[in-house]
């Protein structure tokens with residue numbers, strides 16, 4: 142069997158699509174507790190975790206990020222959390238890697254890659270020194286090496302000093318290292334600029350640098366652009382990664398969505414559409430980012446949109462496009478003519494959706510064709526809608542809007 146291509150070879154040759162948000166998705170499904178956000182579900186509800194990995198694999202993810210977010214021992218024992226005592230840090234991290242590997246091996250083209258992940262620690266936030274914090278990282282990295290993951294990812298750091306310590310521990314392995322901070326264009330929480338954070342991550346030895354979480358795709362693109370400019374000025378050429386939120390956050394300040402009053406249980410009105418993700422993926426690719434994924438709020442259809450936008454670059458569509466003709470082409474099969482008129486890129490690419498909440502910004506004018514049962518336009522037939530019929534419906538739609 143041909144040797145499976147590693148992360149860096151795949152990035153050198155083209156684009157790698159990351160996965161989406163685990164803690165937010167599993168919390169909504171009742172398998173993760175908001176607040177601690179710790180991943181004991183890998184032991185308590187392994188099938189739920191595998192199912193979410195499978196959703197992202199089918200949607201086009203090339204990476205199964207083991208569900209090890211916030212799985213340092215101090216976090217698993219933080220503020221009344223009994224997970225460390227019940228399952229141990231090594232136990233949770235090893236179980237997560239097994240689940241990720243099992244699903245990754247179901248993937249085509251030699252299978253998806255498996256990443257073991259570190260994240261910021263209560264120890265650091267509590268002022269513990271480098272030795273104590275790195276001891277937390279070592280427990281996880283030891284589990285990742287034993288589980289033979291394909292690469293390591295240090296994600297969700299608000300302070301560049303801590304991610305430098307994390308990268309240092311990761312570099313003791315021979316594995317590729319990816320590092321992402323949850324910062325915006327204003328930089329980290331110790332007043333270090335986004336550009337300087339990128340340079341420091343690269344100089345610490347990270348092979349891939351960028352951002353994840355806290356900010357929406359478009360604010361995150363601004364941050365990565367600042368990072369790229371600083372890396373270019375410093376003559377550094379790591380690969381770039383972006384894994385933003387799937388919530389619009391134009392009003393977020395330095396701390397990102399955590400500081401928004403809606404965090405974490407009333408963010409739904411801010412969810413990005415799959416069409417937002419087409420624009421995001423194209424802009425990221427044109428910026429030179431080759432590891433493109435998502436974080437909190439990113440569901441499978443968002444990842445599928447990235448894969449559909451980059452189908453030419455990747456040479457294929459994801460499996461889940463079997464049930465989603467790109468740009469809403471499946472609507473040609475709808476029973477209602479005004480919905481059939483919405484089939485195609487021309488309609489969805491320019492869509493600016495209303496929130497449906499009168500006291501929230503922006504409302505739009507709905508289609509009101511006045512077509513009811515018995516109207517000629519509503520008569521069904523078994524044959525597929527022709528291109529001519531769709532063209533005529535689009536003319537009708539225009540006439541009714543004017």
Ligand SMILES: N[C@@H](CCSCCCCC(=O)O)C(=O)O
Pocket residue numbers: 161162163164165178206210296297354399436437
């Ligand atoms: N790879 C992880 C990243 C989670 S980012 C979590 C943001 C919330 C953190 C908090 O409120 O403390 C995931 O997909 O869940």
Ligand SMILES: [Zn+2]
Pocket residue numbers: 162353354355436437
């Ligand atoms: Zn996140």
